[in-house]
Amino acid sequence: MTDRATVVEINGVSKKFGQTTALQGIELEIAEREFVSLIGPSGCGKSTLLRIIGDLIEPSAGTVVVNGKSARQARRDRDYGIVFQDPVLYDWRTVAKNVALPLEVARWPRQKRNERVRKMLELVELQGFESHRPWQLSGGMQQRVSIARALSFDPALLLMDEPFGALDEMTRERLNMELLKIWEASGSTIVFVTHSIAEAVFLSTRVVVMSPRPGRISELIPIDLQQPRTGTTREEPHFFELVTRVREALHLGHDLERAAPAAREATA
Amino acid sequence: MVGRRAVDWLPALVVFVGVIALWQGLIVWTHAQQFLLPKPTSIASAFWTDKHELWSAGWYTFQEALGGFVIGSGIAILFALVLARWRPLGTALLPYAVAANAIPIIAFAPITNQWFGGGLTKSSKIAIAAVLCFFPVLVNTLRGLTSVRPQDLELMRSYAAGNVEVFRRVRIPTALPFMFTGLKVASVLAMIGAVVGEYFGGALNAIGVLILSRSRVFQFNEAWAGVLVVCIFGLALYIAVALLERLALRWLPSTLE
Numbered sequence: 206m207t208d209r210a211t212v213v214e215i216n217g218v219s220k221k222f223g224q225t226t227a228l229q230g231i232e233l234e235i236a237e238r239e240f241v242s243l244i245g246p247s248g249c250g251k252s253t254l255l256r257i258i259g260d261l262i263e264p265s266a267g268t269v270v271v272n273g274k275s276a277r278q279a280r281r282d283r284d285y286g287i288v289f290q291d292p293v294l295y296d297w298r299t300v301a302k303n304v305a306l307p308l309e310v311a312r313w314p315r316q317k318r319n320e321r322v323r324k325m326l327e328l329v330e331l332q333g334f335e336s337h338r339p340w341q342l343s344g345g346m347q348q349r350v351s352i353a354r355a356l357s358f359d360p361a362l363l364l365m366d367e368p369f370g371a372l373d374e375m376t377r378e379r380l381n382m383e384l385l386k387i388w389e390a391s392g393s394t395i396v397f398v399t400h401s402i403a404e405a406v407f408l409s410t411r412v413v414v415m416s417p418r419p420g421r422i423s424e425l426i427p428i429d430l431q432q433p434r435t436g437t438t439r440e441e442p443h444f445f446e447l448v449t450r451v452r453e454a455l456h457l458g459h460d461l462e463r464a465a466p467a468a469r470e471a472t473a
Numbered sequence: 474m475v476g477r478r479a480v481d482w483l484p485a486l487v488v489f490v491g492v493i494a495l496w497q498g499l500i501v502w503t504h505a506q507q508f509l510l511p512k513p514t515s516i517a518s519a520f521w522t523d524k525h526e527l528w529s530a531g532w533y534t535f536q537e538a539l540g541g542f543v544i545g546s547g548i549a550i551l552f553a554l555v556l557a558r559w560r561p562l563g564t565a566l567l568p569y570a571v572a573a574n575a576i577p578i579i580a581f582a583p584i585t586n587q588w589f590g591g592g593l594t595k596s597s598k599i600a601i602a603a604v605l606c607f608f609p610v611l612v613n614t615l616r617g618l619t620s621v622r623p624q625d626l627e628l629m630r631s632y633a634a635g636n637v638e639v640f641r642r643v644r645i646p647t648a649l650p651f652m653f654t655g656l657k658v659a660s661v662l663a664m665i666g667a668v669v670g671e672y673f674g675g676a677l678n679a680i681g682v683l684i685l686s687r688s689r690v691f692q693f694n695e696a697w698a699g700v701l702v703v704c705i706f707g708l709a710l711y712i713a714v715a716l717l718e719r720l721a722l723r724w725l726p727s728t729l730e
Contacts, residue, residue: 261627281633293624297646297724306642310632340726 209236211270212362212394213258218267219419220253226419227253231267233413233422235396237361240388242397242405243413244451250420251398252366258396259287259364272361283311285362286355290370292347294339294354301326301335304354311358325353328387345376352384356391363388363395369404377401381408385434402455406430406447407439414454424454511694519694520701530680531702534667537595537679538710541602542663546656548603549610553652556611557618557644558636567615574608579666583673592674602666606659610652617651618644650725653718660714664707680706 213235220228228250235241243251256262258269260276271279279285286307294303301322308318326332329349339347348368355363369377381404388395399405405412406428414424428447430438438444493513499505500512507515520527556563582601589597621644629639671681684699 259631261630280631283633285631287628287631289624289628291624293622293628295625295643295646296726297649307632309642310629310634310638338724338726 209238211235212237212239212272213396214270215254215258216268216270218254218257218264218269220250220257220262221265228257228264229419229421231420231422235394237394238392240395240397240408240410241413242399242409242411243415244399244402244405245415245420245455246417247400248420249415249417251415253420254415255364255366255396255398259285261287279362283307283358284360285364286358286360288348288351288355288363288365288368290367292339292344292351294347294350296339299336299338300331300342300350303339303350304357306354307358313358321357322353325357328356328390329353329383345372345380348372348380349383352387356387356393359391359393361393363391363393365395365397367398367400370399377404382434382436384408389433402448402451403439406444406451407434412451414451416455423457426450426454508691508693511697515694516697516701519692520698523695523698527680527683527698527702530678530683530699531706533676533678534598534671534680534703535664535706535710537598537670538602538663538667538706540595540599541604541666542606542659542710544599545603545606545663546610546659549607549655550614550652552607552611553614553618553648554640556615558640560619563615563619567612570608570611570615574612578604578608579669582666582670586670586673593676595676598667598670598675598679601670602663605662605666609658609662610655613655613658614648614652617648620651621647650722653714653722656714657711657718660710661707664703664710668703 211234213233215231215233218228218231219226231254243254245251253262257264258271258276260269260280269276272282272284274282294300295306298306301319304322304325305318308321313321322335323332326335329352331346331349331353334342334346339350342350352368355365369380372380384395385408397405397408407430409428412426412428413422414426415421416423426447430441430444430447496510497513500510511519556566579601581604585601585604586592586597589600591597618640625643625647626639629643634642668681668684671679672685675682680699680703684696684703687693687699688696
């Protein structure tokens with residue numbers, strides 16, 4: 206991992222919302238081509254951390270470096286694409302126009318734009334739906350449009366905030382496979398927020414386990430399952446071992462929360 | 474897109490014919506005085522006899538209403554954009570716009586008649602119609618421009634989109650349904666403003682003046698025929714705006730049924 210360039214570097218990041226400490230003392234480095242999942246119970250600040258990386262909110266303390274520059278500069282340079290839990294598609298735009306949105310903002314010429322949109326819709330297997338409206342698509346298809354949109358300008362970094370959280374298990378597993386294919390094809394680095402242990406283990410090269418009050422990283426677990434992951438990956442004994450490990454790490458974080466303040470200090 | 478077949482209009486048509494028949498029947502049966510309420514057939518025959526005069530008077534007033542509608546709504550939309558762009562200004566002025574929206578602006582009609590070169594001018598009626606149209610369009614459009622979903626803005630922020638981009642691609646499309654609600658209200662008010670303005674003095678060939686003078690000399694059939702013409706022109710403007718809305722908001726799930 207060390208031979209690869211660092212894409213995200215988080216140093217001593219904390220975030221307070223009023224009296225509540227959402228994040229405290231976050232240290233994390235993410236290398237090129239990594240697939241990192243942030244997992245933890247609700248309130249652990251995983252979405253907040255993702256938004257801080259994307260400069261959608263500012264940290265109260267600490268710094269975030271993306272591609273060697275400040276998170277703000279990285280956002281201005283359009284270094285990352287983002288996928289939210291809600292697909293956030295504009296009803297007044299067709300599917301193709303939604304995918305083209307970031308390209309329009311970045312002032313790509315029309316022809317180059319159309320070409321790119323076609324390619325992206327092919328990638329997420331939505332050819333033939335160009336002129337549909339978002340609300341005419343199923344939830345899974347909408348999220349695929351959102352992913353196509355995030356990838357359209359070829360960002361080095363993809364930030365995903367529980368993108369499949371609202372989907373049924375079948376659709377979610379299918380989209381997981383598709384996402385891994387896209388990850389391989391695009392060569393991008395992915396930071397993925399989820400609260401599904403199995404999803405995190407299946408997708409990631411590394412899982413960041415977080416615990417709440419205050420939100421902090423409790424454990425980093427490398428996922429050394431064979432690449433590429435396949436339909437049978439989920440049936441391997443090692444997969445179950447890793448799932449168990451993540452689960453235990455999550456419980457440990459939970460127990461820590463109830464431990465004495467002194468013990469909390471020691472681990473923080 | 475219009476989606477309605479002729480059959481869907483049948484119930485409404487039955488009600489229309491029923492009400493007219495009931496009206497006619499009640500007046501024949503009770504021998505009501507015609508100054509209270511003339512028979513539909515008398516109104517229709519007065520309308521037919523005077524149709525050229527009525528249409529040209531209606532058209533004259535419609536031009537005033539349309540002018541006021543376009544000017545008032547146009548200025549209101551520009552104001553809404555400015556107030557949405559510079560929010561402190563909006564916060565300072567919006568309460569007054571809402572309050573002004575509740576004022577019976579029509580009460581100013583005799584005064585505006587004097588402001589704009591006397592009651593005989595078209596511009597005095599255009600002014601009163603424009604002021605009437607201004608507030609509902611302003612309040613609704615501004616509400617639309619500011620009721621953008623936070624996640625829609627967050628997405629644009631992730632693309633490092635500037636203010637103009639956000640307005641063009643998010644705020645204005647979000648505001649369109651709200652704006653059309655305001656425009657539909659305004660389209661009705663415009664005709665009211667022009668006609669009532671004429672009641673306080675207007676050109677001889679204006680429909681408001683015609684209704685007033687006919688009722689003063691007890692020609693109630695003719696006065697009612699004038700009211701009918703006002704209704705037709707008022708409805709025409711409303712329907713035109715509603716059609717424009719359908720055209721502009723084809724993307725809305727609700728308009729496709």
